[in-house]
Amino acid sequence: MKNDSACPGDYCAVVVTAPPDVEKFALDDLLTHAHEVMEQLKNFAGHRVIFADQIRQADSSTVATLMELARRAYDHNCRFVICNPPKVLDGYLDIYLPGDDRSQCIFYTDSDDPSACPVPWLPPFKPSTNGRIDVWQNGQWHASYLWTHEGMRRG
Secondary structure, eight states, X not given: XXXXXXXXXXXXXXXXXXXXXXXXXHHHHHHHHTHHHHHHHTTOOSEEEEEOTTOOEEOHHHHHHHHHHHHHXXXXXXXXXXXXXXXXXXXXXXXXXXXXXXXXXXEOTTTSOGGGOSSSOOOOOOOOSSOEEEEEETTEEEEEEEEETTEEEEO
16 A cells, blocks of 8 residues: 555554564564553554564464454454465465455555555554564554564664
């Protein structure tokens, strides 16, 4: 999606840029380090956006985590989207979430029609070596958290 338009003033979202390895053990480690931040954001009423561009390794636990993030969005009457999942993740999504891209809340930013995106606006993708969480509140970037080997660091 070309992001030429301004962010809507009421836009609120938790935007996760997944790291390259989100298989079970790496994911457990990431979630352990992110526990405090995730607890703070658990009840944040905002869309959940996953930039999956960087993922190189994934498994069924990855899909379970995505389902949990989707549930949190739906609990707050918000929307969920996975942007640009690689083939390895797409294969798991097809097994555990049968259906087409639209029903799986998958969006390809370079090829899909922007009006088909499940969320009303996407911030620009920002590559991150270990992954990151960005929080948008009331149309403004609010905070960033970067995964490190020692835990989450506010960026």
